[in-house]
Amino acid sequence: MTDMEPDETVDARGAACPGPLMDLIGAIRSADSGEVVRLLSDNEQSLSDVPEWAEEAGNELRAVEELDDHHEFYVEKA
Amino acid sequence: MTEHVVIVGGGTGGSVLANDLADRLEPELDAGDVRITLINDDADHVYKPVWLYVPFGQREPDDGRRPLEDLVDDRVDIRIDRVTEIDTDAERLESMEGDDTIEYDHLVLATGSTLVPEEIPGLADGGHDYYSESGAVDLRDELLSLTEGRLVLSVVGTPHMCPAAPLEFVFMADDWLRERGLREDVEITYTYPIQRVHGNPHIAEWARPIMEERDIDVETFFNAESVDPEAETITSMEGTELDYDLLVTIPPHAGVDLIEEAGLGDDGWVDVDKHTLEAEAAENVYALGDTADTGVPNAGSVAHYQAGVVGQRLASEIRGRPATATYDGKTLCFIETGMDAASFVEFDYETPPAPAPPSEKLHWSKLAYNEAYWLTARGLL
Numbered sequence: 001m002t003d004m005e006p007d008e009t010v011d012a013r014g015a016a017c018p019g020p021l022m023d024l025i026g027a028i029r030s031a032d033s034g035e036v037v038r039l040l041s042d043n044e045q046s047l048s049d050v051p052e053w054a055e056e057a058g059n060e061l062r063a064v065e066e067l068d069d070h071h072e073f074y075v076e077k078a
Numbered sequence: 079m080t081e082h083v084v085i086v087g088g089g090t091g092g093s094v095l096a097n098d099l100a101d102r103l104e105p106e107l108d109a110g111d112v113r114i115t116l117i118n119d120d121a122d123h124v125y126k127p128v129w130l131y132v133p134f135g136q137r138e139p140d141d142g143r144r145p146l147e148d149l150v151d152d153r154v155d156i157r158i159d160r161v162t163e164i165d166t167d168a169e170r171l172e173s174m175e176g177d178d179t180i181e182y183d184h185l186v187l188a189t190g191s192t193l194v195p196e197e198i199p200g201l202a203d204g205g206h207d208y209y210s211e212s213g214a215v216d217l218r219d220e221l222l223s224l225t226e227g228r229l230v231l232s233v234v235g236t237p238h239m240c241p242a243a244p245l246e247f248v249f250m251a252d253d254w255l256r257e258r259g260l261r262e263d264v265e266i267t268y269t270y271p272i273q274r275v276h277g278n279p280h281i282a283e284w285a286r287p288i289m290e291e292r293d294i295d296v297e298t299f300f301n302a303e304s305v306d307p308e309a310e311t312i313t314s315m316e317g318t319e320l321d322y323d324l325l326v327t328i329p330p331h332a333g334v335d336l337i338e339e340a341g342l343g344d345d346g347w348v349d350v351d352k353h354t355l356e357a358e359a360a361e362n363v364y365a366l367g368d369t370a371d372t373g374v375p376n377a378g379s380v381a382h383y384q385a386g387v388v389g390q391r392l393a394s395e396i397r398g399r400p401a402t403a404t405y406d407g408k409t410l411c412f413i414e415t416g417m418d419a420a421s422f423v424e425f426d427y428e429t430p431p432a433p434a435p436p437s438e439k440l441h442w443s444k445l446a447y448n449e450a451y452w453l454t455a456r457g458l459l
Contacts, residue, residue: 016373017279018272022236025271025301029315052273056299057316 002063004074006038007031013070017045021053024075028059031077036062042070050075081112081396084171084180086161087188088118088146090125090455091367091381095186097457098389100151103396107153112396115180116150117173119160123149124211125451127378130243132214133221134254134417139211149455164340166360184392187337187348187357187365188385191239191376195329198234200305204312205232205327208247209239220324221251226263227323232312233270234302235330236277239368239376242423244268244328245276245285246414252292253416266293267320269300269312281413281423284433288415302327331376333369347371352427353404355388364388372407374427379410382454412444420444 010027012020020041027037039050047064050073054061058078065072083099085092096116106112128142146156163172164185171180193209195202206220207213229251233244248268255261268275268289274282275289275296289296301315305325313319333346342357343349348365349358352372357363365371366388367381374380383405390403407427414420420441423431434440453459 014373018236018277019373021272025315029301029303049272053299056273057301 002065002074004036004063006074007035009038009040011040012046013040013042015041015043017043018049019043020046021049024050024073025053028057028075028077033077036074036076039073039075040070041073046071046073080110081106081183082181083112083114083184083186083392083396084182085114085116085186085188086171087190087367087369088116088120088123088150088156089188089190089367089381090378091190091369091385092116092118092186092188093123093146093149093455094382094385094457095188095366095389096150096154097455098385099392100153101457102389102393104153106396113155114153115155115157116146117157117159117161117171117180118146119158121145121147121158123455125378125448125455126209126239127448127451129208129211129214130240130246130250130414132211133208133217133247134250135218135222139215142211144452144455149452151457161336164336164342166340166342166357166363169362183362184395185363186388186392187342187363187369188367188381189334189337189346189369191331191368192334192346193329194332195327197330198302198304200307201234201302201327201329204305204307204310205325205329207327207329208243209329217326224264224324225260228265228267228321229324229326230267230269230312230320230322231326232268232300232302233328235328236271237368237376238328238331240411241277241375241377242281242411242413244270245281247326248294249288249292249415250417252294253418257417265295267295267297267322269297269302269314269320271299271301273298278431280430281433284421331368337369343371352407354391354401355384355405364391372405374407375409375411377409377411378451378454379408383408412440412447414441414444416441 012023062074125142131137159175206217276282366384368376391401394401415436419436425431
């Protein structure tokens, strides 16, 4: 388990693709540099969408946590 | 006691539902047991798909407007007003006009989408759109004067109204410019926020090869961060900068503030059960169309089918019976692939779309539906 404290959490559980990624992008858009956004998603596509986008945008995917019914992605804004 | 059904919003969802209920609840309306009020902040009903054709000179904005009074059943009270507050505990609404509060027994929110270009610096000044009447008219002037350079179509935000419309615009622009002998002098670039050209992977897989065949450049993972109208550039969060001579965008969308203020959901979208369309945070409240956060496309066909479901459920509730009708995610959509060809998709929560081969017949079917739409709004089709 990560002990990282996110600055903001986006709960996209239940959203269809590309909803979770777009919710994350929206939160990162309004975040300040260095802030960490936590995305909660139960969409399997997020496991590839989020790392690919984070790399493309130059943000850092700090951690991915697997929980019982969803994943948590911690993304730090560059 | 008379039960009061209040519908907020006179777009496709609100109008179809009002007419559906007027028909379905005829005995109760005649007996005075039920009354229905439709509240809209414009005296006209607007059929927004017409705007796609305005920049190409094929339709006029007035083709997409009809007075609500002409479309909605006489047994429905139409109130031209803007709702300013929803109190779901007291089951009443406040509005701008008049001093009275509006009490309801059943509330349906069909307030639709609004455009918020101001979220992206420079977008309002540098970008054009066909998601508003004025935008479509301005874009027509710009498109007619474009004879060379780069046309950029950028999907800035999702969800947005009519997810197929950005693809339709570039396919139509490509064909229209070819017909005018200008295509070799105008580059077309399409940008999309995620790693494919459409949110739905099946539609994306279908559209991408067509774009390659027609020499439409694609930039994926492009989330617009700012527009510089003077330098004529658009820059993404991912660090890509594109020059443009004509920038057409799908602006960011939002719902209406009063939904978030009422605690019904974020960004103006109501959190609902995606099958029953009942609000999760309040009793006796439904949402439909763009307003309902179901994950299905923001499309007129969705609002149409959802209105039928809500109509059946409300009639059951008013008659003291269990409400059994549910929405299965059904969506129908024509997709223009040029000036005289179109595809068609049909899908639901369980069944993915499989776009039909583009044909002239489907194009004419789409134009025929656009004409027949007024029968849909009346609840007849």
